Amino acid sequence: MEQIVCKRVSKSKSELLDSTAAFWKSGAKLKVETAATPLANQPSPYIKGVYDESKIGAVKELKLATVHNNENIFFYFEWASPKPSRAIGDINVFPDGLGLLFPMGDIEKTQIKEMGSKEYPTNAWYWRPDFKEMPKNQISHGLSTSLYTEKTSVQSHSSWDNKTWCVVITRPLKISGQGEQAVELKAGGSIGIGFAVWEGSNGERGGIKAFSKEWRELVVEA
Amino acid sequence: MAGEEKKLTDREKELAASFQAAKDNLRKCEKQVGMVMDLNKCIGCQLCSMACKTLWTNVEGREYMWWNKVNTMPGKGSPKDWEKMGGGYKVKFGGKVMEPILGKHPTRKEFGDMWKYNWNEVISNKAGEVHLQAKNPDGSNPDWAMNWDEDQGAGKYPNAFYFYLPRICNHCAYPACLDACPRNAIYKRENDGAVLIDQDRCKGYRFCLEACPYKVIYFNFVTDKSNKCIFCYPRLEQKVPNACARQCTARVRWVGYVEDPKSIIYKLVKVWKVALPLHAEYGTNPNVFYIPPLAPPRLDAEGKLDTTKPRIPREYLRFLFGPEVDAALGVMNTELEKVKSGGKSELMDILIARQWTHMFGPFDKDPATLERKPAQPGSFSRNDLTALNNEKNR
Ligand code: SF4
Numbered sequence: 001m002e003q004i005v006c007k008r009v010s011k012s013k014s015e016l017l018d019s020t021a022a023f024w025k026s027g028a029k030l031k032v033e034t035a036a037t038p039l040a041n042q043p044s045p046y047i048k049g050v051y052d053e054s055k056i057g058a059v060k061e062l063k064l065a066t067v068h069n070n071e072n073i074f075f076y077f078e079w080a081s082p083k084p085s086r087a088i089g090d091i092n093v094f095p096d097g098l099g100l101l102f103p104m105g106d107i108e109k110t111q112i113k114e115m116g117s118k119e120y121p122t123n124a125w126y127w128r129p130d131f132k133e134m135p136k137n138q139i140s141h142g143l144s145t146s147l148y149t150e151k152t153s154v155q156s157h158s159s160w161d162n163k164t165w166c167v168v169i170t171r172p173l174k175i176s177g178q179g180e181q182a183v184e185l186k187a188g189g190s191i192g193i194g195f196a197v198w199e200g201s202n203g204e205r206g207g208i209k210a211f212s213k214e215w216r217e218l219v220v221e222a
Numbered sequence: 223m224a225g226e227e228k229k230l231t232d233r234e235k236e237l238a239a240s241f242q243a244a245k246d247n248l249r250k251c252e253k254q255v256g257m258v259m260d261l262n263k264c265i266g267c268q269l270c271s272m273a274c275k276t277l278w279t280n281v282e283g284r285e286y287m288w289w290n291k292v293n294t295m296p297g298k299g300s301p302k303d304w305e306k307m308g309g310g311y312k313v314k315f316g317g318k319v320m321e322p323i324l325g326k327h328p329t330r331k332e333f334g335d336m337w338k339y340n341w342n343e344v345i346s347n348k349a350g351e352v353h354l355q356a357k358n359p360d361g362s363n364p365d366w367a368m369n370w371d372e373d374q375g376a377g378k379y380p381n382a383f384y385f386y387l388p389r390i391c392n393h394c395a396y397p398a399c400l401d402a403c404p405r406n407a408i409y410k411r412e413n414d415g416a417v418l419i420d421q422d423r424c425k426g427y428r429f430c431l432e433a434c435p436y437k438v439i440y441f442n443f444v445t446d447k448s449n450k451c452i453f454c455y456p457r458l459e460q461k462v463p464n465a466c467a468r469q470c471t472a473r474v475r476w477v478g479y480v481e482d483p484k485s486i487i488y489k490l491v492k493v494w495k496v497a498l499p500l501h502a503e504y505g506t507n508p509n510v511f512y513i514p515p516l517a518p519p520r521l522d523a524e525g526k527l528d529t530t531k532p533r534i535p536r537e538y539l540r541f542l543f544g545p546e547v548d549a550a551l552g553v554m555n556t557e558l559e560k561v562k563s564g565g566k567s568e569l570m571d572i573l574i575a576r577q578w579t580h581m582f583g584p585f586d587k588d589p590a591t592l593e594r595k596p597a598q599p600g601s602f603s604r605n606d607l608t609a610l611n612n613e614k615n616r
């Protein structure tokens with residue numbers, strides 16, 4: 001399994017929660033290929049019947065970097081977006097989006113393509129430009145079952161420049177004791193991770209998106 | 223389309239079967255309520271629209287919605303040109319194969335946006351100096367609304383014509399909206415077949431707006447979820463008829479169980495066969511039916527009655543209500559003639575509707591008896607669905 005290493009840095013949250021920071025812009029980044037979600041996995045006969053898989057997944061690649069400061073974990077993403085879609089202006093307008101997915105239990109038994117199952121759920125952090133830098137935390141027990149949780153400790157900072165979205169997503173490593181349903185992360189630990197990205201101008205929303213087809217291993221350095 | 227030729231894996235086949243089972247489950251209902259509207263009686267007063275508005279859509283995010291609206295026909299309707307927006311099904315092999323048709327989203331301006339008026343300017347200026355004007359929220363001048371082409375007819379004087387077409391969600395037996403939702407948020411209520419959008423599950427993806435061929439679903443920009451006519455199910459639960467039906471000035475609407483031989487709906491749809499679904503070819507099996515308009519006879523060049531052809535072109539009525547419209551109008555004419563020549567007609571007695579309490583089957587309680595308690599929207603367990611989706615999951 002491909003590894004993504006999250007190094008420990010001694011920088012503050014305010015330094016890191018900045019999508020325009022030189023630290024992110026000039027640092028090394030990892031490329032993740034993304035591809036259309038398979039139509040066969042669509043729980044909607046309508047979508048299966050009328051959508052064309054070859055036109056789904058406008059974003060083909062994400063660039064990412066990740067660090068932690070022993071308290072919070074930070075993910076930085078960059079992807080080409082010539083036609084940014086920032087908000088739901090009209091009924092036929094869909095905002096762009098970005099998602100991180102974590103298995104909550106055994107990675108071997110958790111299907112990334114199906115967003116988990118009843119026994120092996122997943123936790124997603126879902127960013128959208130219209131979420132006011134407060135990404136949603138959601139739990140999914142398989143296709144068509146995901147629900148936002150009431151509480152979320154996920155935060156973001158985003159900017160669009162040079163036809164590119166730059167998004168930092170952060171969350172405290174530890175969330176135990178706060179009554180929030182989400183994955184626990186810890187320095188020195190590791191967990192599976194996946195990504196999804198929605199191109200609003202291509203009508204992408206819900207299951208119509210591009211995603212990383214395989215789990216990767218996120219190694220959080222001690 | 224793409225993907226169809228691809229070989230499915232065993233897991234994909236399993237998933238497809240469980241998705242189909244989930245949709246079948248959501249479509250199931252023990253009884254089905256329906257509505258008949260007599261287009262010969264509708265006077266376009268919009269009281270039905272206002273009854274619905276004050277009851278359901280005067281809250282934040284719903285202001286621009288008209289779950290009930292009355293369009294003037296032949297007109298472009300609301301949303302503008304909805305009949306050209308696709309959705310619904312190509313029905314094959316007598317319904318064994320339902321092939322969904324790609325649909326288009328209406329825009330908020332095509333529905334008619336939430337206008338703002340220059341009240342303050344009018345009030346703070348001298349009388350007559352500033353006129354009352356409506357603007358769209360983006361500042362542009364409105365060019366469409368719920369019944370923008372009001373009373374605009376077709377044909378030439380003295381044989382011009384128009385009629386009103388009140389529209390609500392059809393609470394279809396095979397709802398395209400339900401099939402379209404990837405969240406399984408849309409379902410039919412078990413005890414009356416009303417089609418509802420579970421607001422806890424809806425994530426505002428709007429596939430339902432694309433797929434519904436009648437374009438009666440609205441998007442709520444405040445809650446980021448889709449909203450639609452709920453067939454007044456909280457009233458039905460207390461045996462009070464739908465607000466649009468009860469409020470109707472002209473006693474245009476009947477409510478009842480579609481499959482109950484004693485109900486007026488059954489009599490009008492199945493026995494007399496004078497009430498027809500709108501655009502049945504869309505394949506969703508609506509449970510709202512219309513009695514097509516007869517319209518007065520034509521006049522010839524001398525101003526004399528010309529009964530050689532109908533005032534409303536039959537082709538147009540066939541377009542709306544299918545080829546069955548000819549037989550339906552035939553029955554209507556025969557029964558009318560019976561009464562005119564002093565006879566009795568059960569059909570005409572039903573349509574005259576002398577007493578409102580006879581129009582709504584078991585839902586004949588006065589609205590004043592309503593107990594305003596929060597209603598229970600769901601009647602099936604969502605857990606069954608989750609289990610369905612996952613039982614074969616590895
Ligand atoms: S009319 Fe449209 S919204 Fe109503 S049940 Fe039928 S398909 Fe669904």
Ligand code: SF4
Pocket residue numbers: 263264265266267268269270271292386388469470471472473474
């Ligand atoms: S209240 Fe009755 S008569 Fe008035 S517009 Fe509605 S259906 Fe027609």
